[in-house]
Amino acid sequence: MTLFSLARKNIKRNLKSYGLYVGSTIFSILIYFTFVTLQYNEEINAVSDTSQQISSVLNASSFVLIVFVSIFIVYSNSFFMKKRKKEVGLYSLLGSRKRSIGWLLFFENIMIGLFSLVIGMGLGILLSQLFLSLLLQFMGLELDIGFIFSPEAIVNTTLVFLLIFLATSLQGYRIVYRFKLVELFSASRKGEELPKTNYYFTVLGILTLTGAYWLALQDITSEVWGFIGLGTPLVIIGLTILGTYLTFSSVFVAILRVLRKRHTLVWKALHLWTVSQLLYRIKANAKTLTIISILSATTITAGGVVFSLYYNIDQYVEENTPFSFMWEGETEEMDDADVTFQESIQSKTIIDDQDVAEFEYNVINHTTFTQLAEELDWENIPSPSEGRALLINPFFNERLETEADSITYHDHSYELSDTITESILNVDTTGANTLVFTDQDYRELEAEERKFQAVQVSDDRNQLPLSQSLSSETENFSSAPQDYQDTIESTGITLFVSTFLGLVFLMATGSIIFFKVLTEAEEDKDKYTILHHIGVPKKDRNKTIRHQVGIVFLVPLTVGLIHSVIALIAFSGLLQINLVRPVTMWMLCYIVIYTLYYWFSVQKFKQTVL
């Protein structure tokens, strides 16, 4: 039996017990490989107008993935090393030189890495078609791209991951030199002291976290933002991280210590034991729990925002481009079968004399307005009165702007009777701001008149070819199908990337918690045997296992969810889109996967201790 065969045996065994780690690593490699393959694929790049964007989005996310995966691998490895301390000590005791042991660990790491790399890329090649069609679906492209295979992607992935594995394997090699034999065998375990409440940190924790939340919910126009300036988001993130850490290390300890004193609650079945277990665990794992909470919050927030954008594309296009086509000038020849509405619109352009910014306004008369609004199925159609005007501004944000009272043009002042935030004309053709005058006021208005065409066609999502031919023949052309296609392409690629990044994050954090639970199970084995011996029924033991494992999953998930709810409320104010439905869907997905991990961990825990 050589070093090599010993390593091979260890790997065989480890693959089974560290299956989750290997699985997560393979998945990360698979996703990275997919990103890189798509990035290198010329056909996708040639087909899409947004190719520059696709490439940069993929590039950035590959980088994020690499950073994250490196951290995950380093963390998992240090966990495995701790677990194998005794084994390493034994080799040393049997007279193996440290260098040989170091090589053994190095070799094992590299082998597992290579194995994951081969499997990950193999799966990547097999599944690339699936991922590609998913991406095309997300981007609303109907294309037939043959088998994609990119040698550059293979080289890139291999190099990047070999580097990561080499670095982490060296870490394993180095660790052997830091071991002290006696530490490995001195069985005398020091009794841990029950964590004490630190009032100062508890108060500080509550203060920082509420401070962060309060700041996040402040309006961007508020004084605080003015005071701290552009650094505000950084301050919020910093406070949140600090607050979360203090919550785990101090606030929870304080709460649990208070709980322990409530005898009626705690002196029942195994509650007493469960609570003190948690006291030790949460304090000892404060750092990990913080990382997981922050990571979950980031994933949920980013995913929520991107998913919401994607979900709201229709609304966005409708706001921006209510008519299928608009252009400036005369009518064009079109197939009558498709056209459901066509109207020539007269409009005058004026500039508000009061306004320093010289905002252009596009004026239409009441008759035209009513006609257009009816076509767009508006529910109530207001009308301007003599000497007054209606302002239509779809991008009006009451948090950022104050409502104007009046418009002055050529010494004539028009009071604004109402502000409407829906679009009546395609913004890209006419500009955002439209004023509606009474027919008489419009006639009397002395300004240059322009002529626009507004066309509504049936099934306009599929009228891209028509849109393209019109586009080349007209001026100031705007088109709903083109707008829709552009938006879905750019949002689709972001959604694709963030979905898979999110999955990788989720898997990795899930694995980290799983390892934590497994370590605890090993440590608590004796305790559960004692419980068995003193006659605690299996039902109660199962229950305390569920609680013990549940808290480790539930606490960071809940904290992460709360963080992201706050962040999303802040974002929804900023982006003016409705996030509730898409975000709820996204969060439910997250919770379901987490629950699966939880269930899996409970099973494994029971297997270990019972």
Place this chain on the structure above:
Amino acid sequence: MMQSLVTVSQLSKTYGKGTNTFRALKDISFTIEHGGFVGIMGPSGSGKSTLLNVLATIDTPTAGDIHMEDTNIAAMKDQPLADFRRKNLGFIFQDYNLLDSLTVKENILLPLAIARNSVHQMKKKVQEITETFEIHTIMDKYPYEISGGQKQRTAACRALISDPKLLFADEPTGALDSKSATDLLERMQTLNQTNENTILMVTHDPFAASFCRRILFLEDGQLSKEIYRSNQSRRDFYQNILNELAEKSGSHHDTI
């Protein structure tokens, strides 16, 4: 006179720093002859585990020397120490310390594999030693598939296969039932008598200790007494040990 196998002189071990120190071993000196079977007994905290760890090169002494034949192992560096352990020392622990990923056979031949013996030689040696310990029928099983007694015999085989000059046994029967314990101790006794293997065993169990030829009693980090079996039967020696312990517990509350 023939040179002793182990000569311990003025051995001290102090834990901690500054004012918060604890002297686990205080200037201990003794020798172990070739072919000896020495037991170390003493109450908890008397320093017996520390003494074993230091002798076994698992821990380093604060002061003093440990000579094994001509080598001072207290002053050795990391790498020569590894080589020294491989060639001269064997270990048996209370909790076996077998590797779960290897079969019984592989666990046993691990020291030989580390020493890069030839496969032929390994096979031969494994065959011999497992027959002596009567575990040759379970050679392809994994540690989790066999009983505690079988595990400890496996560990003993692993400790002895490289023919160490000195075998360390730390409470080897601590986790075994009385039948398995007796079996293991008898085998160790036979090895000691027929092969002249030198054995150093730490135990708190008078029964296990009664298999030794000589017992060192440790108290507060110092040697308090030493008794020899000489020509007594095992039963008489056992009685003798019990009397010693009873005498000690007269002056101490902390019994074995």
